[in-house]
Amino acid sequence: SNSVSASGGTGVVWREVEGEAPTSPGSSGYAGERGSSNASSASGIEEIGERDGGLVNGIADSQPAWVPGKRHVNEDDASVSWRKRKKHFFILSNSGKPIYSRYGDEHKLAGFSATLQAIISFVENGGDRVKLVRAGKHQVVFLVKGPIYLVCISCTEEPYESLRGQLELLYGQMILILTKSVNRCFEKNSKFDMTPLLGGTDAVFSSLIHSFSCLWQLLGETDDSLANVYVLEASADTYLMLLTTRSDAFYHLKECRASIEAVFLKSNVLSEVQRSMLDGGMHIEDLPVDPTSRSGSASSHLGQHSPERFRDTYTGIGGPCGLWHFIYRSIYLDQYVSSEFSSPINTPQQQKRLFRAYQKIYASMHDKGFGPHKTQFRRDENYVLLCWVTQDFELYAAFDPLADKALAIKTCNRVCQWVKDVENEIFLLGASPFSW
Amino acid sequence: MGLYSTATISADAVKLCVFDLRRGQREGEEVEKILYFYPSELPLTDQLSVIGLSEGLITFTRIFSPDAACEVIEAERHSHVFYEAEPDVWMVMVVEKNKELEGIWRIEALRGMLKEVHSLFVMFNGSIRAMLDKESTGALIRSHLFSFITDYLFDFLAGKKLQLPSFHDSLQERGTVQMLTVGREAAIEIQSLVRVLESCAGSAGCHSLVLFHDLLVSTSVCPDDTVNLYTYAVLRMTPRALSASGSSWSYIRKGNTAAHLTTGSILPTSSTSTERVQGSRDTSPSGENRYLIARPLQQGKWSKGKDGFLVTNQWGSDMNASFPTVWLQQTKERMYLCAHQHKNVTIILLIPVTSINNAEREIPVLKQQLLENASLKILKVEEKLAKGWGGENAYHVSGYRYLLVDGDRCVSRASPAAKAATLAKESLVAMCKLREEVDMEKSRTKDDDVNHDKDLEVCIRAKNNSWIVARILRGKELYVVLEKANETLLYASDAIEKFSNRYCNGTFS
Numbered sequence: 001s002n003s004v005s006a007s008g009g010t011g012v013v014w015r016e017v018e019g020e021a022p023t024s025p026g027s028s029g030y031a032g033e034r035g036s037s038n039a040s041s042a043s044g045i046e047e048i049g050e051r052d053g054g055l056v057n058g059i060a061d062s063q064p065a066w067v068p069g070k071r072h073v074n075e076d077d078a079s080v081s082w083r084k085r086k087k088h089f090f091i092l093s094n095s096g097k098p099i100y101s102r103y104g105d106e107h108k109l110a111g112f113s114a115t116l117q118a119i120i121s122f123v124e125n126g127g128d129r130v131k132l133v134r135a136g137k138h139q140v141v142f143l144v145k146g147p148i149y150l151v152c153i154s155c156t157e158e159p160y161e162s163l164r165g166q167l168e169l170l171y172g173q174m175i176l177i178l179t180k181s182v183n184r185c186f187e188k189n190s191k192f193d194m195t196p197l198l199g200g201t202d203a204v205f206s207s208l209i210h211s212f213s214c215l216w217q218l219l220g221e222t223d224d225s226l227a228n229v230y231v232l233e234a235s236a237d238t239y240l241m242l243l244t245t246r247s248d249a250f251y252h253l254k255e256c257r258a259s260i261e262a263v264f265l266k267s268n269v270l271s272e273v274q275r276s277m278l279d280g281g282m283h284i285e286d287l288p289v290d291p292t293s294r295s296g297s298a299s300s301h302l303g304q305h306s307p308e309r310f311r312d313t314y315t316g317i318g319g320p321c322g323l324w325h326f327i328y329r330s331i332y333l334d335q336y337v338s339s340e341f342s343s344p345i346n347t348p349q350q351q352k353r354l355f356r357a358y359q360k361i362y363a364s365m366h367d368k369g370f371g372p373h374k375t376q377f378r379r380d381e382n383y384v385l386l387c388w389v390t391q392d393f394e395l396y397a398a399f400d401p402l403a404d405k406a407l408a409i410k411t412c413n414r415v416c417q418w419v420k421d422v423e424n425e426i427f428l429l430g431a432s433p434f435s436w
Numbered sequence: 437m438g439l440y441s442t443a444t445i446s447a448d449a450v451k452l453c454v455f456d457l458r459r460g461q462r463e464g465e466e467v468e469k470i471l472y473f474y475p476s477e478l479p480l481t482d483q484l485s486v487i488g489l490s491e492g493l494i495t496f497t498r499i500f501s502p503d504a505a506c507e508v509i510e511a512e513r514h515s516h517v518f519y520e521a522e523p524d525v526w527m528v529m530v531v532e533k534n535k536e537l538e539g540i541w542r543i544e545a546l547r548g549m550l551k552e553v554h555s556l557f558v559m560f561n562g563s564i565r566a567m568l569d570k571e572s573t574g575a576l577i578r579s580h581l582f583s584f585i586t587d588y589l590f591d592f593l594a595g596k597k598l599q600l601p602s603f604h605d606s607l608q609e610r611g612t613v614q615m616l617t618v619g620r621e622a623a624i625e626i627q628s629l630v631r632v633l634e635s636c637a638g639s640a641g642c643h644s645l646v647l648f649h650d651l652l653v654s655t656s657v658c659p660d661d662t663v664n665l666y667t668y669a670v671l672r673m674t675p676r677a678l679s680a681s682g683s684s685w686s687y688i689r690k691g692n693t694a695a696h697l698t699t700g701s702i703l704p705t706s707s708t709s710t711e712r713v714q715g716s717r718d719t720s721p722s723g724e725n726r727y728l729i730a731r732p733l734q735q736g737k738w739s740k741g742k743d744g745f746l747v748t749n750q751w752g753s754d755m756n757a758s759f760p761t762v763w764l765q766q767t768k769e770r771m772y773l774c775a776h777q778h779k780n781v782t783i784i785l786l787i788p789v790t791s792i793n794n795a796e797r798e799i800p801v802l803k804q805q806l807l808e809n810a811s812l813k814i815l816k817v818e819e820k821l822a823k824g825w826g827g828e829n830a831y832h833v834s835g836y837r838y839l840l841v842d843g844d845r846c847v848s849r850a851s852p853a854a855k856a857a858t859l860a861k862e863s864l865v866a867m868c869k870l871r872e873e874v875d876m877e878k879s880r881t882k883d884d885d886v887n888h889d890k891d892l893e894v895c896i897r898a899k900n901n902s903w904i905v906a907r908i909l910r911g912k913e914l915y916v917v918l919e920k921a922n923e924t925l926l927y928a929s930d931a932i933e934k935f936s937n938r939y940c941n942g943t944f945s
Contacts, residue, residue, distance in 0.1 A: 077499065083500055119489075119493065122489055122492070123511055128511040128512055128514055129511055131511055132508075132509070132510040133497060133508070133509050133510075134506075134510075135497035135498075135501040135506045136497075136503060136504025136879075137501065138497065138500050138501040140497070153500055157880060360873075369540075370862050370866070370899050370900070372899065373866070373898050374897040375896070375897035375925060377925055377929075378892075378893065378894045379892070380890070380891065380892050380893075381891060409925060
């Protein structure tokens, strides 16, 4: 299968997968999770604790590459290890038949699946709809999509809104593979067993779940509309995604594959892509110390930093005692830019933790009701987080937990100014945001 | 007809139940589990359905979270709040979410109600489990819970509806004590009064609490017991509580005679429909009542006698009916509860039941002694406190709306309710949501490390330009709303710092 569907503007990243794991998983952007499927190592529980999501961005050399695919098929709800996993995902039918489980064998989880179904329909029979159950550190999040029930059981401290969004994406993924005619199947036969139809697609689901810790997932608003995405593997590490909401156009795209590839070759676009990859992204160290002297060479702040310039500008704005990371989202363009991870956010674990902290402050800023808050400053034992929402942009920035408040505010202002200065280079201007 | 005629209350809005998971294990006997259900008129099948779902979720969540079972179910139309009051004894409150703003609340604030009514129940009656052990059919505990919780809910009745804590109460904390700040001189006077009070009953381990208006002045029991006794005093014994219940006294009595507490369908089917719980003897319709139950939370229970002592009648069925007793958690001891009031000073004296052989004879003697020995001191203390009293708005800080909680000592101080009510709804809702976030952070770190308190600082500029601030430091919490403040974060931080330095001994600076 070549097609992947995405919900709304979140853009599910997928590549051509022929049932098996892709050839170079490290390049997919969600590689590097610790404890991959060959986890025969000791310290089971500890490992379980780590293996609940993924890496945010890039991959440390020493990390074993994350390989998509089903884990721990021998487990079921009676296994202690299964119960201790940090984040479960289940898809089941409204008759309680298991369709997908992130961990464990679906058939062995039939009883558990029936329990989930019983909870959902019990509440439904009372004229209500269950959304969330909280118990200690655990959250159980429910999503009902016609005859399909989706459930997430997690102790990752992610906000309800985030987990629900992930279930929406999972549903989108499933519908992409099976199409909406599954609803008709269930209408005809409520006991319909869907698992064979999904045979071999475990890698797709596990990749998707793994990518739930990516930055783009934070800023994406899910909606119900489905897009058809056609993914071309243009080179070893470059992919082209073509999106359309029209399914007929989608088949047309598929037919055009050859000519698109020809255009690639002629236009030299791939080497352009390669070059910009090598040039690197936004570095916090490049942030101008003195905002008044930002004239002239602003553009050179992007990439290509010579060791000399590095020395010039590295005076404590970033790094261990200052700004660790930021995300800037242009609301008008519906695009975001984020810095590379600065020290000490070096490991995937630290990056994931920061991502979760962003998730929380995002949910807190965007609580439904009176509309988003304007500013938020939050200091706990891990970070100082500053969030700023205006009509033009949203900024999320992470600092050392001991950072000085006044300096942090100053730095944020500087980041915003800086991004505005280099806006032409980092954002795709003139492109209309995806809207369907 | 008051609360007892619950038919008039929108049946769906609030449900509250108490059930015991150790009972009714066999199929067809599930009804045995139910110890209390409000509203009692709800058909038995509906009651069982609430309890069935609750039990199901408790069992289910234990698969993943064996140490902390289900705490809350959020559904589209209802919130279900769980509280395991005693091992396997659960309280669940189901609250309807209405579309309007009024339906915004903190789950912890609702759970606070469950905790409060249970703590008070245990203070007067001992644990639910103990009573179940004493009388295994459950009829005794059902009768007690029925009158107790129903009396408790009465305070939340506004018109025909129960008015539960909502975002309006964002700057209040149930289950804490509000203290009066006294000067050095007054403190010495109070200390000497307490010494006299507690020596009244000879060498027996007496305890005392002193209140001025609705604020605590001194206590000699542990924080948990203090909270319970203080809560009860403010509900039913302080001058304000007495006058409040006094004014509605006749109304309550009328309601009481009109509707005896029908336990209704919650009793096992073997019971006849004539089974009743009765609150006061004088309204007894016939001799068919099985239990005479003390109703300490009944409105108008207390009145002030000529000698300044608060009196109550019909406390229970036992010999010492007119002398109420309470259990202290700290010492696991039963104490006689004596209360004396002089103007706005309320004194609660606790005397160990074991030190009194004949209450009818000895307690009046004790009271007499107390009057002889302590009267002058009480007068003096009252004078001192009244002189230094800043009035209702004594703890108002202009420009700030705040709540300060010391979790370890169960003490809080807050802007006067009337002042907090001047805040925009938007600000109060934002504070309510921020507190919910903090509640969740607190519960997450709760089990990790007992000695490690979560430290947190959150400063939010809401859409209406108010600043919503939370500071958590070493178990102390400060919540502040600043409206009409300058727009910069640093200005807001400075304002909090000033407040902390001036009113919190720099705790949050």
